[in-house]
Amino acid sequence: MILLLTLISIGCGNFLGKVNNVETDYLRVFLFPHSHDDVGWVRTMMEYYKDQHGVKQIISSYMEQLIKDKSKHFSQVEIAFFSIWWNEQSDTMKEQVKQLVKNEQLEFLSGGWCMNDEATSYYEDIIDQMTLGHKFLLQHFNYIPSVGWQVDPFGHSNTQALFSNMMGFNAWFFGRIDQEDRSIRERKKELEFVIHPDTDQGHSILTHVNYYGYYSSPRGFDFDVTNPNRQQVTDSNLQSKTDELARYFNQQQNSYKGKILAHTLGMDFQWSDAASYFGQMDRVINKVNNNTEKYKMIIQYGTPKQYIQALYEQNITYPSQQEDFFPYADYPNQYWSGYFTSRSAFKGYVRRIGRYFQQVKLFYSFMKINNQCKSLCDETNLKNLAEALGTAQHHDAITGTAKQYVNNDYIKMIKTAYQEMNKQVSTLLNSLSNTQSITHSTCNFNGSNVCHSLFDPLIKNQTVILTVIDAKVNNDGIKEYLKIFVPDNLFIKALDEKDNLLNGEILCTNEQCILYLPRIVDNSKLIHFYKLQTVASQDDTDIIKIQPETITVDKDTKLFGKFKLNYNYYVSSSGAYIFRPDGQPHPYGNYIKAYNFTGSLVKQIYIEKSGIKAWVTTYDEDENIFYLDTFVDSINMSDYRGKEVILQVITDINNNKVFYTDSNGLSLQRRQVNHRDSWQMTVLEPVSGNYFPVNGAIMIKNENGNQACAVLNDRAQGGTSLNNGVIELMLQRRLNNDDNKGVYERLDEQEEVDKKKVGMRQMMSHTIVFYNPKSDSNILRQLQYQQDLKPLIYFSTQDQVEYKSLENKFEKFIEKQSDYNLCKFYIEPWLTENQYLVRVHNLREEGIQKLKFPAGLKFTETTLTGNQELKNWEQNRFIWTDTYTNQSSKQTYQEDQVGPMKIRTWIVTI
Numbered sequence: 051m052i053l054l055l056t057l058i059s060i061g062c063g064n065f066l067g068k069v070n071n072v073e074t075d076y077l078r079v080f081l082f083p084h085s086h087d088d089v090g091w092v093r094t095m096m097e098y099y100k101d102q103h104g105v106k107q108i109i110s111s112y113m114e115q116l117i118k119d120k121s122k123h124f125s126q127v128e129i130a131f132f133s134i135w136w137n138e139q140s141d142t143m144k145e146q147v148k149q150l151v152k153n154e155q156l157e158f159l160s161g162g163w164c165m166n167d168e169a170t171s172y173y174e175d176i177i178d179q180m181t182l183g184h185k186f187l188l189q190h191f192n193y194i195p196s197v198g199w200q201v202d203p204f205g206h207s208n209t210q211a212l213f214s215n216m217m218g219f220n221a222w223f224f225g226r227i228d229q230e231d232r233s234i235r236e237r238k239k240e241l242e243f244v245i246h247p248d249t250d251q252g253h254s255i256l257t258h259v260n261y262y263g264y265y266s267s268p269r270g271f272d273f274d275v276t277n278p279n280r281q282q283v284t285d286s287n288l289q290s291k292t293d294e295l296a297r298y299f300n301q302q303q304n305s306y307k308g309k310i311l312a313h314t315l316g317m318d319f320q321w322s323d324a325a326s327y328f329g330q331m332d333r334v335i336n337k338v339n340n341n342t343e344k345y346k347m348i349i350q351y352g353t354p355k356q357y358i359q360a361l362y363e364q365n366i367t368y369p370s371q372q373e374d375f376f377p378y379a380d381y382p383n384q385y386w387s388g389y390f391t392s393r394s395a396f397k398g399y400v401r402r403i404g405r406y407f408q409q410v411k412l413f414y415s416f417m418k419i420n421n422q423c424k425s426l427c428d429e430t431n432l433k434n435l436a437e438a439l440g441t442a443q444h445h446d447a448i449t450g451t452a453k454q455y456v457n458n459d460y461i462k463m464i465k466t467a468y469q470e471m472n473k474q475v476s477t478l479l480n481s482l483s484n485t486q487s488i489t490h491s492t493c494n495f496n497g498s499n500v501c502h503s504l505f506d507p508l509i510k511n512q513t514v515i516l517t518v519i520d521a522k523v524n525n526d527g528i529k530e531y532l533k534i535f536v537p538d539n540l541f542i543k544a545l546d547e548k549d550n551l552l553n554g555e556i557l558c559t560n561e562q563c564i565l566y567l568p569r570i571v572d573n574s575k576l577i578h579f580y581k582l583q584t585v586a587s588q589d590d591t592d593i594i595k596i597q598p599e600t601i602t603v604d605k606d607t608k609l610f611g612k613f614k615l616n617y618n619y620y621v622s623s624s625g626a627y628i629f630r631p632d633g634q635p636h637p638y639g640n641y642i643k644a645y646n647f648t649g650s651l652v653k654q655i656y657i658e659k660s661g662i663k664a665w666v667t668t669y670d671e672d673e674n675i676f677y678l679d680t681f682v683d684s685i686n687m688s689d690y691r692g693k694e695v696i697l698q699v700i701t702d703i704n705n706n707k708v709f710y711t712d713s714n715g716l717s718l719q720r721r722q723v724n725h726r727d728s729w730q731m732t733v734l735e736p737v738s739g740n741y742f743p744v745n746g747a748i749m750i751k752n753e754n755g756n757q758a759c760a761v762l763n764d765r766a767q768g769g770t771s772l773n774n775g776v777i778e779l780m781l782q783r784r785l786n787n788d789d790n791k792g793v794y795e796r797l798d799e800q801e802e803v804d805k806k807k808v809g810m811r812q813m814m815s816h817t818i819v820f821y822n823p824k825s826d827s828n829i830l831r832q833l834q835y836q837q838d839l840k841p842l843i844y845f846s847t848q849d850q851v852e853y854k855s856l857e858n859k860f861e862k863f864i865e866k867q868s869d870y871n872l873c874k875f876y877i878e879p880w881l882t883e884n885q886y887l888v889r890v891h892n893l894r895e896e897g898i899q900k901l902k903f904p905a906g907l908k909f910t911e912t913t914l915t916g917n918q919e920l921k922n923w924e925q926n927r928f929i930w931t932d933t934y935t936n937q938s939s940k941q942t943y944q945e946d947q948v949g950p951m952k953i954r955t956w957i958v959t960i
């Protein structure tokens with residue numbers, strides 16, 4: 051009775067804002083007004099921003115309501131959009147918005163540049179796009195996001211869970227999990243649980259799966275102006291609408307353990323008329339709250355942060371979860387495992403520029419630290435590239451699920467930023483060298499790992515300087531190969547910096563010649579160069595041409611006595627998202643010819659089939675590591691049937707339906723055919739239900755665990771092991787169907803060749819390695835390290851060059867411990883002139899990395915994105931109670947150590 055009086059005396063106007071203080075046993079419902087704003091999908095990012103009812107209008111509209119009424123809340127997610135809006139505002143408006151953040155009416159969820167995909171983005175790219183958004187929030191609001199928001203990505207990875215913890219989130223929300231898994235969880239009240247992404251107890255995170263799997267308003271309560279079926283709340287239906295909403299939440303409560311509930315209020319690009327949305331909803335909420343005796347619930351607008359805080363106070367014991375959430379199926383026959391491979395060329399491009407970005411940040415930072423920049427350093431280029439790559443991680447970008455013209459827009463963004471960045475690198479290289487006005491161009495890799503740009507200068511008998519920026523640390527003495535496309539019938543010599551002749555081998559197939567030039571890594575300095583010149587005869591060079599020998603190869607040929615290589619294809623009615631093959635795969639193309647090259651450095655088997663060319667190369671008599679380059683030609687669609695081309699590596703390894711795939715390039719996840727660890731699955735799609743995302747490697751091993759084969763890829767792809775000893779990866783998809791998930795376009799990428807439209811063609815690379823995981827646990831990571839840190843190569847046509855050396859203040863930071871260092875070092879400029887964000891990633895599966903902090907530099911350890919001190923987060927974080935049995939496994943390392951597979955981040959003041 052007292053409560054009722056209190057409620058009445060507060061009155062409707064202010065009531066919504068005061069419910070926090072009301073002590074009751076009633077069900078408390080938090081509604082989260084939010085707008086899901088894709089940074090491109092069926093329209094480009096800027097179209098979405100500027101459209102009528104677009105993001106610009108959405109943000110302005112909800113801000114106006116929040117300023118007017120303190121009981122209103124809103125959650126903003128994508129900083130890509132928010133930063134554009136912010137830069138258009140007046141100082142008065144900016145001050146008002148800062149106030150909304152301060153009084154927690156406006157919350158930033160996740161706070162990344164976009165809501166990144168979790169299946170096809172690489173871990174470095176995820177870190178970068180989150181860092182970019184967090185840096186913006188830190189600069190403008192001194193705000194640290196504490197809740198992750200991944201409500202739309204099509205499945206969820208353990209690395210995203212791990213990073214959510216490492217970024218200082220107390221919880222994260224998502225929506226899409228397999229429909230079978232969901233219904234079991236609903237029945238068992240297990241839509242909230244604690245994920246343990248690795249064995250380190252310190253990394254667990256509370257996970258909330260949104261009710262009924264998406265992020266919309268309760269059914270019947272979508273009042274947005276853009277919803278053509280929206281209902282109005284009127285005097286005559288107010289009672290029935292109120293009863294309906296109360297029923298809905300009572301039903302929802304059956305699926306969650308807490309006495310409080312969370313529900314989203316919004317959808318894609320909604321809230322452009324926030325006054326009307328809030329107005330309609332207010333009437334229903336007020337009716338519930340003014341009749342608490344009847345409804346036994348209180349509904350309030352709030353933010354996920356407030357909900358998580360309230361949930362934490364309930365001391366619930368949660369179920370625990372170790373398995374990730376791939377592949378996602380929204381209907382029994384619809385596995386979203388096609389997008390693991392969709393737009394393979396784009397995926398390859400984003401990955402390549404992502405790797406480039408890591409190294410160029412380091413080069414730029416070192417130039418800056420060495421005072422070599424002066425007026426030349428312009429951070430805008432780094433920022434533009436960070437933004438373009440950040441946008442590309444979006445769950446409709448890197449996934450390959452945007453419309454073609456939107457995808458073209460992503461490519462344009464990256465390409466423009468990349469070209470501008472390269473101009474700057476050229477300027478910086480000039481300032482470091484004796485020649486001032488030479489253009490250093492980047493090698494055009496034509497989608498492959500072969501430098502194509504030296505062909506013309508060499509034919510013109512010009513001297514070519516190859517400048518190599520190598521950001522590896524402590525790998526002195528290891529050998530790696532540069533691959534350079536060179537003219538046939540010319541003698542070429544290569545010289546190192548001291549004018550020593552270098553040996554090398556040229557292999558030609560179909561009149562296309564590639565020079566394999568070994569280089570010995572020397573990490574004592576960042577920049578190296580090599581000189582290439584044409585010479586009169588073989589006597590003047592140590593580079594020799596290896597002659598091919600014709601051999602016969604078919605599907606049963608064991609290459610190098612080790613493995614068979616099959617290219618097959620599925621016929622399918624798949625779309626950009628869904629993989630739905632029509633039965634078993636068929637052999638792809640007919641065998642045309644094959645050659646064998648036996649050099650003393652390089653051994654290679656070349657296989658040509660209709661539709662496929664493949665080069666299998668091994669270096670320096672290595673019998674266990676094979677580098678495979680595949681050219682996938684235009685896929686024939688004259689029969690109007692979609693086709694998906696796959697690669698199968700067939701080995702003698704008895705893996706008994708178990709295989710491992712990486713999580714965004716990090717830890718390997720155990721997979722078993724037709725099996726999930728945490729729930730019983732019904733096998734309706736025996737192929738696509740067993741496809742998993744592969745971003746770094748897929749591996750099989752025998753039951754003793756002493757024989758393994760892994761295949762590393764150079765971009766995200768779907769993969770599986772359906773048959774014993776067989777590793778399968780999907781290379782390319784050309785499809786004739788749309789899968790009704792909203793994009794309404796067939797995934798039929800085309801390009802023009804000789805004025806004719808053909809299906810998209812491309813080169814891609816894989817590394818196949820055989821090893822003993824027990825005795826050589828790090829070999830896979832070693833190959834990944836070398837692939838990620840392939841040096842940046844620039845070329846210029848000039849006779850001589852000399853580079854000033856750059857002092858490396860971090861030279862001894864990562865202690866040299868063995869011949870193969872697997873520790874990555876990252877550095878980028880931070881908030882103030884002399885601050886840098888520094889990360890170290892120990893890529894070893896086993897083995898601690900020791901650090902030696904350089905004297906004179908101030909290190910402050912932070913969370914993953916550099917936005918708060920690590921100790922601050924560790925002191926204030928929520929520790930959730932759950933059923934995980936390995937509770938004692940919090941791993942601790944010394945101050946000067948980086949544990950295996952761990953990443954540490956610091957702000958360093960120089």
Ligand SMILES: [Zn+2]
Binds near residue numbers: 086087088202203445
């Ligand atoms: Zn989305």
